[in-house]
Amino acid sequence: MNIIATDSPSTEGLANMLEGYDCPAILVSVEYQILATNQHYRNEFGRVSLTDKPRCYEVSHGFTVPCDEAGEDCPLSAVVQSGHKERILHIHQTPRGKEHVDVEMLPIFDDDGALLFFVELLRSIPVSSPENLNTKLVGASRRFNQMLEKVSRVSQKDASVLLLGESGSGKELVATAIHQGSQRSKNSLVTLECAGLTDSLFESELFGHVKGSFTGANNNRTGLVELANGGTLFLDEIGDVPLSMQVKLLRLIETGSFRPVGSSIIKHSNFRLICATHKHLANMVKKGEFRQDLYYRINVFPIHVPSLRERPDDLPLLISTLLKRISEGKEYHLTDSALRVLKRYDFPGNIRELSNLLNRAVILSDTNLIEPSTIQECLDIDYELSQENDNDAHLMNSELVLTPSNKTEWVDLKTAESRYLSELMAFYQGDKDKVAKVAGISLRSLYRKLES
Template structure:
């Protein structure tokens, strides 16, 4: 994409007014990186620029003294100059709210003789994401994290179905929320169905709704989540856990947009954007006959990998600080350098969810607002894992059964919080249904 202007060079004021045609923050930049004009959306999002000074885009956005490509980052202006057409990149920009991830499009403007005149830079902040501490929930600066955000920014405005892939606890639900907020459907509802642990009847009832008398306990008509997602986004978490007999009904919904409530012959329609997530190896399940290939290709239009903490260890200090900021509820907690090293070295099988649980325990265990290595080691031990000693075992660690340890931790939370299941699920960062699944039936019976 390029833009042509007349050979007679227009005034900067004219080009500046042209920026108001964009509903996102936009700036006019010269070929030598000077910011010539901004639109109102930019000023509202990033603040006014001092017109008495010469500003360069790399100074305004990053605080650099030289262009991005000379400071170790990709430069969309240099790329657009070389290619002659629009270029796009994900950058972390300085904003009044801190460092934020921004999807940058650089559009070259040529005259009718194909001579390069200016660039229009369009900046679209990525919802829920930040490169620094703040109120947002997705934080990180690593290459793996930025790659995920870049794909969210790319596909978000479209209606394409997205499949979020990755280990448990890597933030797939937050990624689904970011996709919803980046889409034209953001004013509609984001409706989530966790597919794990549902019986056939309950799955159909949750997804499609039911009419009164459809089955025992159906005392009234009920809308399903598909209807509630009309005009918005339907997020099917752990899609790999949907039983084979129900996969065909889900496929029919996706192919036709039609469904029937359980116990009803009336055909209904719903217009929604589909986002699915799983930690399972779906291609292997397809090969084993455990997942329908036609359903797999229906949901896997645009796959996005959510990185594990092992893939983004450099983000752990920022994640830990962000989590402590929320867990502290107004009280500021600080990690010592040795405590942070232990957190970075630790092997997280539960990823961000496990990191959050570990820090929750540390907040309880510490006697001050300073969390040192001993507190973190104690918190790790309470979680059922053996603390790794890299010097003693040359990088090798031994781990106990984390599933058993997690159940023990949840039982302790239940006891500490008066068997309040909803509160415990909230503290542990899991859904109420996951809490039931992770605890043995006897545990739930004892909990009342």
């Protein structure tokens, strides 16, 4: 809402008005000066000396110019342009370090419509951090903050959320953040991994079953839907739900009612639904692989979880955070050249792959300083495994069609590869690093192929 003052308001009167808000609030002039703070602000962010009327961007960011001139979004500037309240996620300096803060800026006009002041409301987002702290979601890049702003907004509602993103990008952590920021946070977050479940197993896991309902059902079992009552139900990899079970899932979402397998008793559950997938559900709908009515039921509020490639600025922060979590008290650091090696890598497995790689590097490092050679060795391990898997698959396929007439051809392929590598070695004057890069193989694999 916009606040309109019928008379020219005094700063003292507006300062008293700030105490009516149930969150940290400050009064800001059109020249960015902080004129007053409320008790909630002082408790959470500390006292600000108002004698010299400090600028809001100086206090919150340590900037010498307004946020929009320093490459950040500025809620004050946004209000001036729109003429009504604006809401922006910011990274603020606090006594605890840098924190993500949801900022809502309210304009105050006089009775002639002239803009007089701003009331800035600040709400911390405790489920994330722009610094290397012990929180689940870590990041400070623009793409990360855009996602986090949506998480902050939808957490306070009860709408169904669909998380879209590549495997390993952190969709389950985002689901946890949404739950923790909601009014259901005191109740359970219940997760069902939908990938690889048969119809009967999916139904039993979700709805539960009664004793004797099928072979092996030796006891009654409470389903995850019932366990999620009052809390949040998270269906991970929703795109893998069997088509035959999607109608039952749709009925559950629409009515909140279900029947355990083998029971005639209808039960009810009040839960908030969050789904996640790495698949393109809209394309699956077109192909008839996913029900359209179910798609629109779960896709009320979609959030794209960015891949690691989409947030490269967060890589150093993520590396530092992950190393602290896995090092068991011993501090590990990457050299600048080791970091450059990782920055050139595209991480198809995203943060999950980064975590595995750093775990591997800690094991292989003799000191607490991780060198580029160690990082390259870790990358080569995965590359060689993938090459071996590809070769194994190729050999298996070849064995199916291998006959006396084409055995010579199979040998010729290996001969051709050897000749190709020899020609590359001659062209690059024995530079094995360049040859391996051009051939698309690891340096270790090149040595092995040249020796064979």
